[in-house]
Amino acid sequence: MELRHLRYFVAVVEEQSFTKAAEKLLIAQPPLSRQIQNLEQELGALLFERGSRPLRPTVIGRFFYQQALKLLANADEIKLITQRAGMTERTIQIGYSTSILCGLLPRIVYLFRQQYPHLSVKLTELNGIEQIQALKEGRVDACFGRVRISDQSVKRVMLREEKLMVAVHSSHPFANQHRAISLTELNDEQIFSYPSQAGLGYASQVKSLFLEYGLEPKRFMVLDCLQQSLGMVAAGEGICIVPESVKMMQFRHVNYVPLADSAAVSPIYLIVRNDDESQYTRPLIDCVYQVYDLEAIEYDRRVF
Incomplete structure (x- = not known):
């Protein structure tokens, strides 16, 4: 059980409706309902009277509501006291790969900054x-x-898998077919990938994806960066396989x-040092899942 689950539950009780609570929390209704169901399963008790209009908590639900209010109030107070006690500004350095900055990372960092305003967050672009x-x-x-790179010095958690897409020139036949494309159809295309680094990397992931289907691209060129690869696509020189974001x-x-192929996905990892005892690692990952809830993205909650 996490504080966000308590906040979700309190909102549903006070709004007497999953729909109104979802609007108040700025999340979609299905993930909110799923989180409440998970909470009920964890507690082993029904918290709401099913079918009641307006929605009413059960006897156990009313008891849990009072306890949840106390816990949330205590948590907020502890957070404020701790923040005031450590007002010496600390900088959190976060590395990222280019394509992830195109996705939800800016929202995650923004939320993290709102919840920890005394921290300074610095972002640095780095390949795997x-x-x-x-x-x-x-x-x-x-x-x-x-990229999953084995190293005993780090630990990682896979946050989710993102669908892959094909970037093509607007004049390419694929651009106007209004359907998903299979990897088989790309095998003879000039494919650009990135970045140009030795060993494992995103380009190696893309090539391995073809091999998984028994294919081997005839023309596969690795360039320095994502922008350069998309620039070549814009010039009509070939195609590029990229994450959806x-x-x-x-x-x-x-x-x-x-892309139509089921294996055409790219994992997103959060990686930290094995000896990391930072008090902000778990809050950072919690911000990730809060944003996923807001976007109604399905995921498996994992921690280090």
């Missing part, structure tokens, strides 16, 4: 190998990346087409 090295050297405190990068004459 650079992230591990920066963590080991203490230059960053946490990283959001897509990259479609916010609006290059002229570049269209984004979904």
Whole structure:
């Protein structure tokens, strides 16, 4: 049980409606209902009278509501006291890969800053190998990346898997077919990927995806960065396979087409040092899941 679950429950009780509570919390109704169901399963008791209009808590629900109010009030008080006691500003360094900045990371960092205003958050763009090295050297405190690199010095949790898309020139036949494209159809295309780093990286992930389906791209070129790869697509030189969030990068004459293959996903990891005892690691991951709730993104709650 987490504080956010208590806040969800209190909102439903006070609004007497899942719909109104979802609007108040700025989240979709299905994930809110699912979180309340999970809470009931954890407690082993029904908290609301099913079918009642307006929605009413059960006897146990009313008892739990009073206790939840006390816990939330205590938590807020403890948070304020602790923040005032440690007003010396501390900087949290977060590394990220380019495509993740196109997605939900800015919202996660914004929420984290709102909840911990006494902290200074600095973002640094790093590829997969650079992230591990920066963590080991203490230059960053946490990283959001897509590549799973084995190293005994770090620990990671997979936050979710993001769908992949194909970036194509607007004149390409794929751009106007209004359907998902299969990897088989891409095998003969000029494919650009990124970044140009030795060993494991996003480009290796893309190539492995083809191999998983028994394919081997005939023309596969790795460039320095995402922007360069999309620039080549905009120039009509080829295509590029990118995470879904990259479609916010609006290059002229570049269209984004979904991939049909079920394995066409890219994982997103939060990575920290193995010896990290930071009090902000869990609050950071909690902000991730709060944003996922707001966006109605399905995920498996995992912790280090």
